[in-house]
Amino acid sequence: MQPVDASNPPAQPLPLDARAAWTTNAVAIPIAQVPELSSQEFRGACVDLCTQGARLSALLAIPSENAKPLQVLAVLSHDARRCLAILRVELAEGEGYPSLSVALPQAQAFERELFESHGIRPLGHPWLKPLRRHADLEASPENVQAHTFFQVEGASIHEVAVGPVHAGIIEPGHFRFQCHGEEVLNLEIQLGYQHRGAEPLLLRSAPARRVVVAESIAGDTVIGHASAYAIAMEGLGGAAPPVYAQAIRAIALELERLSNHVGDLGALCNDVAYLPGASWFGRLRGEFLNLLMELSGNRFGRSLIQPGGVRFGLTNEQRARFLSRLVAARRDLQGTAQQMFGAASVASRFEHTGVVSKDVAESLGLVGVVARASGCDRDVRRDHPVGIHHFVQIPVCLQESGDVMARAQVRWEEVEKSLDFVVAQIESLPAGSGGSHDVRPKPCMLAVGMVEGWRGEIAHVAVTGKDGQLVAYKIVDPSFHNWFGLGLALRGQEISDFPLCNKSFNLSYAGHDL
Amino acid sequence: MLHLLIQRLRQGKHTSSFPAGGAGLPERFRGRPGIEAAKCSGGCRDCAEACPTGAIATSPVRIDLGACLFCMACQDACPEGALRYTADPRLAARNKADLIVAEGEDPKLVAALDAGMKRLFGRSLKLRQVSAGGCNGCEAELVALGNVVFDLSRFGIEFVASPRHADGLVVTGPVTQNMELALRETYAAVPSPKIVIAVGACAISGGPFAGSSVCKNGVPADIPVDLYVPGCPPHPVTLLDGLLRLLGRIQGDESRRAR
Numbered sequence: 001m002q003p004v005d006a007s008n009p010p011a012q013p014l015p016l017d018a019r020a021a022w023t024t025n026a027v028a029i030p031i032a033q034v035p036e037l038s039s040q041e042f043r044g045a046c047v048d049l050c051t052q053g054a055r056l057s058a059l060l061a062i063p064s065e066n067a068k069p070l071q072v073l074a075v076l077s078h079d080a081r082r083c084l085a086i087l088r089v090e091l092a093e094g095e096g097y098p099s100l101s102v103a104l105p106q107a108q109a110f111e112r113e114l115f116e117s118h119g120i121r122p123l124g125h126p127w128l129k130p131l132r133r134h135a136d137l138e139a140s141p142e143n144v145q146a147h148t149f150f151q152v153e154g155a156s157i158h159e160v161a162v163g164p165v166h167a168g169i170i171e172p173g174h175f176r177f178q179c180h181g182e183e184v185l186n187l188e189i190q191l192g193y194q195h196r197g198a199e200p201l202l203l204r205s206a207p208a209r210r211v212v213v214a215e216s217i218a219g220d221t222v223i224g225h226a227s228a229y230a231i232a233m234e235g236l237g238g239a240a241p242p243v244y245a246q247a248i249r250a251i252a253l254e255l256e257r258l259s260n261h262v263g264d265l266g267a268l269c270n271d272v273a274y275l276p277g278a279s280w281f282g283r284l285r286g287e288f289l290n291l292l293m294e295l296s297g298n299r300f301g302r303s304l305i306q307p308g309g310v311r312f313g314l315t316n317e318q319r320a321r322f323l324s325r326l327v328a329a330r331r332d333l334q335g336t337a338q339q340m341f342g343a344a345s346v347a348s349r350f351e352h353t354g355v356v357s358k359d360v361a362e363s364l365g366l367v368g369v370v371a372r373a374s375g376c377d378r379d380v381r382r383d384h385p386v387g388i389h390h391f392v393q394i395p396v397c398l399q400e401s402g403d404v405m406a407r408a409q410v411r412w413e414e415v416e417k418s419l420d421f422v423v424a425q426i427e428s429l430p431a432g433s434g435g436s437h438d439v440r441p442k443p444c445m446l447a448v449g450m451v452e453g454w455r456g457e458i459a460h461v462a463v464t465g466k467d468g469q470l471v472a473y474k475i476v477d478p479s480f481h482n483w484f485g486l487g488l489a490l491r492g493q494e495i496s497d498f499p500l501c502n503k504s505f506n507l508s509y510a511g512h513d514l
Numbered sequence: 515m516l517h518l519l520i521q522r523l524r525q526g527k528h529t530s531s532f533p534a535g536g537a538g539l540p541e542r543f544r545g546r547p548g549i550e551a552a553k554c555s556g557g558c559r560d561c562a563e564a565c566p567t568g569a570i571a572t573s574p575v576r577i578d579l580g581a582c583l584f585c586m587a588c589q590d591a592c593p594e595g596a597l598r599y600t601a602d603p604r605l606a607a608r609n610k611a612d613l614i615v616a617e618g619e620d621p622k623l624v625a626a627l628d629a630g631m632k633r634l635f636g637r638s639l640k641l642r643q644v645s646a647g648g649c650n651g652c653e654a655e656l657v658a659l660g661n662v663v664f665d666l667s668r669f670g671i672e673f674v675a676s677p678r679h680a681d682g683l684v685v686t687g688p689v690t691q692n693m694e695l696a697l698r699e700t701y702a703a704v705p706s707p708k709i710v711i712a713v714g715a716c717a718i719s720g721g722p723f724a725g726s727s728v729c730k731n732g733v734p735a736d737i738p739v740d741l742y743v744p745g746c747p748p749h750p751v752t753l754l755d756g757l758l759r760l761l762g763r764i765q766g767d768e769s770r771r772a773r
C-alpha cells in the first residue's frame with residue numbers, strides 16, 4: 001500500500017483546452033458549461049486532445065433543447081492530468097459529422113453505435129457495420145452489404161464460422177476466421193446477440209429498477225457497474241457516501257476482481273490442459289464469491305451497492321473470519337501460482353501467443369488488464385480516484401510483452417495487490433454507517449462515474465433535464481474498448497490458439513451488447 | 515512432479531457434502547422468502563410498490579419466485595417486518611404456479627420425472643446450455659457446478675458441447691430478439707425425448723429486463739419447460755437441489771439444511 005506522496009503532487013495544469021469543459025470522475029458539471037462546437041471544431045478538438053495524451057472514454061448522443069435535435073458528447077480521459085474533458089457538437093436530423101475514426105481508431109465502435117442507434121452518420125467512417133441491432137437492419141436492403149464479413153480471397157484460403165452458440169457454457173457471439181491452413185489472417189467478431197436494451201430500460205425505469213438493471217449489465221461485474229451507476233447518481237445529487245461505505249465498496253470491488261482474476265487463471269490453465277491449476281484456481285475463485293456472499297447475501301454482491309452508500313457492512317466477527325479465510329486463500333493461491341508459472345508446458349503455450357503491441361493497444365484505446373499487459377500505464381483507481389482511492393492507492397501492475405503470458409502475469413500480480421489491499425482495509429475499517437439512500441439528482445447536470453472494474457475502465461455518463469430526471473444514460477463496459485483488440489491479437493496465430501487468446505481477454509458479451 | 519503432489523496434499527479435499535450434509539450457506543444468504551401474515555397490517559402496498567420487477571401481489575401477500583430477484587427492496591420497504599428471506603435454498607419448481615410463495619403454504623418442491631424419463635435420464639443426464647441474453651451470472655453458476663466443490667459429474671450430470679449429444683437444454687437470459695432463432699434451432703437439434711430447464715429470473719420472466727422491447731420475457735411459451743430454477747442468479751446449491759429432485763435423487767425434506 002502506498003500512501004499518496006505529498007511531495008510529488010499530480011502534475012498540474014498547463015492551461016486546459018477551452019474547447020472542452022473539464023471535470024473529474026464523480027463531479028457533476030452544469031451541461032450548459034460544455035461549449036457548443038461546430039462539427040469541424042469538435043473533430044479537431046477530439047483529435048488534438050488525444051494527441052496530447054487523452055483517450056476516448058465515451059461518445060454518446062443526448063437530446064437537445066435547442067433548434068438542432070441532437071447533440072453528441074465526447075468524454076475524454078486525460079489520465080496523466082487526472083481529469084475528464086467533455087466536448088459537445090450539435091447536429092440537425094440526418095446531418096453527419098466528420099468521422100473521428102480515421103484519425104482515432106479507438107472511436108470506431110462508438111461511431112458505429114451512434115449511427116445504428118441514432119442515425120448520426122460519421123462521414124468517412126471506414127466500416128459502418130451494425131454492432132448490435134441485426135434484426136431491424138436486416139429488414140432494409142441497403143444495409144445488406146454492411147452485413148458481409150471481411151473476406152480474404154485466393155487459392156486455399158478457407159473460412160471458419162463459430163457461434164453464436166458455442167461449445168461450452170459461454171455467452172453468444174459470432175467469430176469469423178479467414179485462414180490459410182492453420183494460420184488466421186483475419187478474425188472478425190460480430191456481437192449483438194446479447195442486446196437487451198439496458199440503456200433505455202435504465203433511463204425510463206424507477207430508481208429501484210435502475211439499480212438491478214445496472215447490476216445486470218454484466219453479471220460478473222455487479223460491483224463494478226453498480227458502483228459506476230451509484231457514483232454517477234451521487235455526482236448528479238452532489239452527495240458523496242460516508243467513508244465507511246466507500247471502504248466497503250472498495251473491498252467489494254477487489255473481492256470481485258479477485259474472484260474473476262483467479263477464475264481466469266484457472267480457465268487459462270484449462271485451455272492449455274494444465275489441470276491442477278484449473279481445479280485449484282477454480283475452487284479458490286469460489287472462496288472470493290463466498291466472501292462476497294457473506295458480505296452481501298449474494299455470491300456476486302447483488303444488493304450491496306446503492307446510490308448514497310452500501311446496504312451491508314462487516315461486523316467484528318465477520319472481519320476476523322474474513323482475515324483468516326484470506327490467509328488460507330493466499331497460501332493456496334501462491335502454491336498454485338508457483339506451480340503454474342513454473343510449468344514449462346504452460347509457459348510454452350502462453351509466451352509469444354496473441355501479442356498486442358503497445359502501439360496497437362494505444363491506438364485502439366484498450367483498457368484494463370489487456371492494456372496494462374501491453375505496457376499502457378492506466379488504471380482508474382489511480383488516475384481518476386473516487387472514495388477511498390483518494391487516500392490509499394493500489395500499485396498498478398504492468399507488463400511489456402503483450403502476450404497471453406503478460407495478461408496472465410498482470411492478473412496474478414493484481415491478485416496479490418488486491419489481497420494486500422483487502423486485508424489492510426478490513427484491518428483498519430473505520431466506524432460508520434452505510435449511508436442514506438436518498439439521492440436526488442440536480443437539474444441540467446452531467447456526471448461521469450468511472451470505476452476500474454476487473455476487466456478495466458467502466459464509464460457511466462448521466463445527464464439530467466430541467467426537472468432533474470435523467471434524459472440520457474450511457475454505459476461503457478471495458479469490453480466495448482477491447483473486443484477489437486482480440487481480433488488483432490489473433491492475426492498470424494494458429495486457429496487452435498483462439499480459445500487461449502479469447503480467455504486471456506475474457507471480455508463480456510452482455511457488457512458490450514447492453 | 516513431487517512439488518505438485520505436495521501441493522495437492524496441502525490443498526486437501528473441498529467437495530461439498532451436499533445433499534447429504536449442509537449447504538454451508540452464510541447468515542445473510544437470501545433463500546426462499548418468508549411471509550408472516552400476522553405481522554402484515556394489510557393496509558399498505560409498500561412491498562409491492564418497492565419491488566423492481568412487480569413480483570409481489572398483496573391482500574394476501576404472495577411472491578412470484580419466477581420474477582423475484584432476491585434483492586432487499588421488499589424487506590426494506592415493509593414497515594412491519596412481515597417479509598424476511600429465509601436461508602432455505604430450495605427454490606426450484608416444475609411449473610410456474612408452484613413458484614408462488616404464500617403465507618402458511620409448504621414449499622411445492624420439484625417432483626421427479628415420470629418413471630420412463632427417470633429410467634432414461636436418472637443416472638446419466640447430458641445437458642446443452644444456451645445463453646440467450648444472460649448477463650453471465652447464471653452462466654457463471656452453471657460453470658461453478660462443474661468445479662471440485664459442487665462436482666456435478668458425480669451425479670452423472672454433464673454439460674456437453676453439442677445439442678445432438680444432449681438430453682436437455684438449459685436456458686439462461688431473457689431471450690433477446692437476436693438469440694431467439696438460435697435458441698429455437700438449438701432446441702430443435704436436441705433429440706426427443708428431451709427436457710428444458712429455465713435458469714434464473716430472466717429465463718423465467720425476463721427478470722430485470724422484463725418489458726424490454728428487444729427481449730421476449732424469458733423462454734417463449736411454445737417451448738415446454740420441465741424445471742424452473744429461480745434466482746438472480748440461483749446459488750449452485752439451488753441448482754443442484756432442483757436437478758437432483760427432478761431425477762428423483764433427493765426426496766422430501768432432504769437437503770433442507772442451509773448451513
